[in-house]
Amino acid sequence: MNYNALTRRYFEMPAAAGELSGADVSRGASGSVAAGTWVQFDLQAASTTLQAARFLAFGCPHTIAVAAWLTEQAPGRVLTPALPEGVQALSTRFEVPIPKLGRLLIVEDAWIAAATRALARVNALIKIAP
Amino acid sequence: MSAPVYLDHASTTPVDPRVAQRMAEVLSAESQFGNPSSSSHSFGDEAAALVESARKQVGVAVGCSADDVLWTSGATEANNLAIFGVAQYYRESRRHIVTARTEHKAVLDPCRELERRGWKVTYLVPDREGLLDPGQVADALQPDTVLVSVMHVNNEIGVVQNIPAIAAVCAQHGAWLHVDAAQSVGKCPVHFSSFGADLMSLSAHKVYGPKGVGALIVARRDVAEGRRSVQFTPLLFGGGQERNLRAGTVATHQVVGMGQAFELASTTSSIETARIAQLQQRLWRGLAAIGGVLRNGSAVHSVPHLLNASFEGVEGESLLAAIRPHLALSTGSACTSALGEPSYVLRALGRSERLSESSLRFGLGRSTTVADIEMAVAVLSREVSRLRKVAGT
Numbered sequence: 001m002n003y004n005a006l007t008r009r010y011f012e013m014p015a016a017a018g019e020l021s022g023a024d025v026s027r028g029a030s031g032s033v034a035a036g037t038w039v040q041f042d043l044q045a046a047s048t049t050l051q052a053a054r055f056l057a058f059g060c061p062h063t064i065a066v067a068a069w070l071t072e073q074a075p076g077r078v079l080t081p082a083l084p085e086g087v088q089a090l091s092t093r094f095e096v097p098i099p100k101l102g103r104l105l106i107v108e109d110a111w112i113a114a115a116t117r118a119l120a121r122v123n124a125l126i127k128i129a130p
Numbered sequence: 131m132s133a134p135v136y137l138d139h140a141s142t143t144p145v146d147p148r149v150a151q152r153m154a155e156v157l158s159a160e161s162q163f164g165n166p167s168s169s170s171h172s173f174g175d176e177a178a179a180l181v182e183s184a185r186k187q188v189g190v191a192v193g194c195s196a197d198d199v200l201w202t203s204g205a206t207e208a209n210n211l212a213i214f215g216v217a218q219y220y221r222e223s224r225r226h227i228v229t230a231r232t233e234h235k236a237v238l239d240p241c242r243e244l245e246r247r248g249w250k251v252t253y254l255v256p257d258r259e260g261l262l263d264p265g266q267v268a269d270a271l272q273p274d275t276v277l278v279s280v281m282h283v284n285n286e287i288g289v290v291q292n293i294p295a296i297a298a299v300c301a302q303h304g305a306w307l308h309v310d311a312a313q314s315v316g317k318c319p320v321h322f323s324s325f326g327a328d329l330m331s332l333s334a335h336k337v338y339g340p341k342g343v344g345a346l347i348v349a350r351r352d353v354a355e356g357r358r359s360v361q362f363t364p365l366l367f368g369g370g371q372e373r374n375l376r377a378g379t380v381a382t383h384q385v386v387g388m389g390q391a392f393e394l395a396s397t398t399s400s401i402e403t404a405r406i407a408q409l410q411q412r413l414w415r416g417l418a419a420i421g422g423v424l425r426n427g428s429a430v431h432s433v434p435h436l437l438n439a440s441f442e443g444v445e446g447e448s449l450l451a452a453i454r455p456h457l458a459l460s461t462g463s464a465c466t467s468a469l470g471e472p473s474y475v476l477r478a479l480g481r482s483e484r485l486s487e488s489s490l491r492f493g494l495g496r497s498t499t500v501a502d503i504e505m506a507v508a509v510l511s512r513e514v515s516r517l518r519k520v521a522g523t
Contacts (some may be wrong), residue, residue, distance in 0.1 A: 003451065011451065018522045033523070034484065036445065040522070058521035060447040 003061055004095045006069070006117045011061040014068035018045050026121055028113025031106040033058045037048045039067050039107050041114040043074065045122060053130045063103045069094075069113060081116045083108050135502045137459040140285055140313060140335075140436050145387070146338035151339065153391045156180060156383040164382050167371055177382045184389025188345055191392035192286075192311070192332065193321030200346045200372050201380050205312035206236040207365075208331035208346035211306040211376065213240040215362030216277045216329070217249055224276035228260055228305070230254040231478040232286075232386060236389030237279050237310055258480050259428035260289035265376050268299045275305045281312040282320070282330075286491055287427030288436025290318060297326030306360045310411040312336055312344075316395030317433040328360040332392075334384075338392030338496065348375075364507050406494050407434035413492060414439075416507030420514055426476055437492040440476070441514055441522030445488030453490075453512040457506055459489035460491050 003011065020042040029040040037059040044052040053074035062087040074086050083090070087104045090096070096104060145153075156162050161173060162328065167180045168174025182196065189196040202208045222381045229241050231253045242253045252270045256262050266277060278300050283290050293309055300307040308329040316337045322330050330347040334340055351359040368377040414437060417423045422442035423476065441449060450461055472486035481489070492506070 001447065001451070005198060011448070013406070014520055019522070033521075036484065038521075039136055056520065057523035058443075058523060059445050061451045 001097075003065075007061055007094050008063040010065035010072075011069040014053050014055075014057075014064055016068055016071035017056065019056065020052060021053045024121075026053075026114050026118035028110050028115070028117055030109035030113060031059075037063055037103050037106050039063065039110040041067070041071065041110050043079070043114045043118045045079050048079045048119075048122060050077045050079055050118075056088045057107075059103060059106075060100065062100055063107060064096055066090055066096070066104060066107050067110075068092055070107070077114060079118055079122065081112055081119060083111050132214055134454070134456055134458040135505050136495075136497065137457060137502065137506060138433045138491075138493050140288075140491060140493030141460060141476045142335050142499070143338045143495055145335075145340055146391060146394060148340055148394065153387040153507065155385045156386050162382065163492060165369070166382055167369070180382050180386050181380050184385040187389035187393040188332070190328070191315060191396035192319075192347065193323050194330075195350070198322070198347050198350060200243065200348055201385050202344045202346055202376060203342055204335070204344035204449075205234075205310065205331045205333035206344075208317055208344050209234070209236040209310055210240050211278060211346050212329040212331060212362065213237065213244070213277065214365060216306055216308070216360060217244050218363040219361045220429075224253070226272045226275045227249045228252045228254065228267060228270045228275055228278045230256060230280055232256055232284055232475045233279065233281055234312070236312055240428060241279070244392050247319070255478055256289075259431070260284060260287050260426075260475075260479055261428055261431055262291055262296070264292060264295040264299050267296050268303070271299070271305055274277075275303065277306050277308060279308040279310070279312040280313055281313075283311070283317060283433050283436075283474065284427065285313050286436075286473060287438045287479075288431060288432040289312075290431050293325045293327060301326060301357065311435075315392060316398050317370045317435045322349070325346070334388035334391055337391045337395045340384055340387040343381065343388045345388070345425050346376075354519075369486045379455050380486065400497070405491075406498070407502065409498055410434045410437050410492075412500065413437055413494075413503045413506065414446040417508075417510065420511050422514075422518075424481075424485065426479060435494045437494070438476075438489060439492070440481060440486070441510075442484040442489050443521060444486065444514055444517040445470070445521070446484075446489070447514070448517055449488055449490070453509055457511045461487070461489055461495065479520040484492070 025042050027042050031038040040056045042054045053071040055071045057064045059066045064083045161176050164173025164177040166177040185196040185199045188199050245251050254266050297307050305326040309327045310331045312333040328349045333344045351357045364375050366377040424440045426438040472483050475487040
C-alpha cells in the first residue's frame with residue numbers, strides 16, 4: 001500500500017507517542033488490539049485549554065499517523081468534545097482509503113472519550129471553585 | 131538510499147546470468163527461431179532439438195524421464211491441468227478430491243471451482259507444525275476419490291511433506307497423487323520416480339529461470355509395475371503439441387531457459403545448501419533475541435531457504451510499511467492492504483488472526499549474504515521495538 005508524505009512522516013516519527021500522568025490528565029480509548037485497531041489519548045487541560053497530549057496506537061500506518069498528528073495539534077486548542085478536524089477532512093489530508101475510514105472513527109471515539117472526561121473534570125473544578 | 135535487501139526469493143528469483151545468456155543466444159540465433167513443431171524444415175528441427183534437450187535437463191534435475199515432462203506456462207497452469215484434467219477425465223466414476231488447507235491458491239482455487247461444479251473436496255488440516263500425517267490422507271480417502279493433491283515444500287513456511295509415504299497410501303487405494311513442487315527444486319532433493327507420485331508441477335522462475343514457463347511431470351507406468359498411468363483431459367485445444375495434452379507453440383527460448391536453470395539447480399552444492407542453512411540459523415537467532423517472535427512451521431522438516439515468523443505486539447500492515455524502505459520481503463500472506471486476509475496457511479496452523487497478520491516470510495537465496503541477514507535483524511529489531519512503544523505493548 002502507498003502512503004502520502006504526511007502519513008509517512010507521522011508514521012515514521014510520531015513524536016507525541018506515549019502517556020501523560022497527573023491529576024489534570026484525562027484518558028480515553030477505543031477499539032481493541034484483538035480487532036486490529038486500538039487508540040488511546042491522554043489530554044492535559046488547564047481550564048478549557050489543552051496544554052499537552054499524548055497517544056498510543058496499535059494499528060495501520062494511517063491510524064498511527066492521524067493519532068500522532070491530532071496529538072501534535074492539541075496544545076493551545078480550546079477543549080471541546082470533538083476532533084480538532086473532522087474524520088472526512090482527516091481522510092482527505094492523509095489520503096485514507098475509503099475501506100479504512102472505520103479506523104478513523106476509532107480514533108475519533110478515543111479522542112471524544114478523552115475530551116469528554118477532560119471537560120467533565122474541568123466543569124467539576126469550576127463548580128467547586130468559590 | 132540504497133536498494134532494499136532482497137529476501138523474497140520464495141516469491142521469485144532473479145534470472146541467473148548464465149540462463150539469460152543462453153536464452154538470448156536462442157532468441158538471437160538466425161537458425162533457431164523456427165517453430166519446434168515444424169518438422170518439414172531444418173529451422174523447425176533445430177528448435178525442436180533445443181526443446182528436447184531442455185526436456186532432458188529438467189528430467190535429469192527432477193529424476194524422471196524426459197518423456198514425462200510436459201511444458202506449461204508455469205506451475206499455476208500445471209496445477210490447473212493436473213486437477214481439472216484428472217477430475218474431468220474420471221468424472222463419470224470418481225468425483226472426490228483430497229487436498230490440504232495449506233496448499234497454494236493455484237491448487238485451492240481449482241478445487242473450489244470443482245466444488246462449485248459438483249465435485250466433493252476434503253481439505254486436510256495439518257498439525258501445528260504444518261505437517262500432514264499420511265494416516266490423515268488414508269482416513270480421508272473414499273471409494274470415489276480420484277485425486278490427492280499435496281505440495282512438497284510449502285511456499286509460506288517451507289515445511290516439507292513426506293511425499294513417498296503419502297504416495298504409498300494413494301497407490302494402495304488407487305487414487306492419483308499430484309504434487310506441487312514449485313518451491314522444491316534447488317532447495318531440497320527432488321526425485322519424481324522415488325516420490326511415487328503420478329503428477330508433479332514445476333516452475334522455472336523460483337529456480338533462477340524465466341517467468342512464464344513451467345512443467346507438469348506425468349508418470350508413465352509400466353504394466354509390470356501393476357499400476358496404470360494417470361489420464362487427464364487437456365485444458366487447451368488447438369494443436370497437437372505436447373502429445374495432444376497441451377496445445378500451443380512451445381516457446382523455445384523459455385524452455386531452454388528453464389532447462390538451463392534446472393541443470394544449474396541440480397548441481398547446487400552441499401556447501402551452498404549449508405551456507406543457506408547457516409544464514410537461516412543466524413537470522414532466527416537474531417529474530418528470537420528481539421523477544422515476542424514466534425517461528426511458524428516445523429524447524430526440522432523444512433527447507434533452509436524459508437523462515438516464517440510472527441511478531442507479537444505489532445500490527446501487520448505497520449510492520450511491513452516500517453521495514454519496506456530497507457527490506458524486500460512479504461508477509462506470510464499477500465496481506466499488504468487493509469483489505470487483505472491474514473495468511474490462511476498460518477491460520478490453519480492455529481495462529482491467531484493478529485499473529486497471522488503480523489508475520490513475515492524470509493526467502494533466502496543465492497545472493498543472500500551475512501551482511502543482508504545482519505541488516506534484516508537490525509531493521510526488525512529497531513522497527514518492532516518502535517512500533518511496540520507506539521502501541522504501548
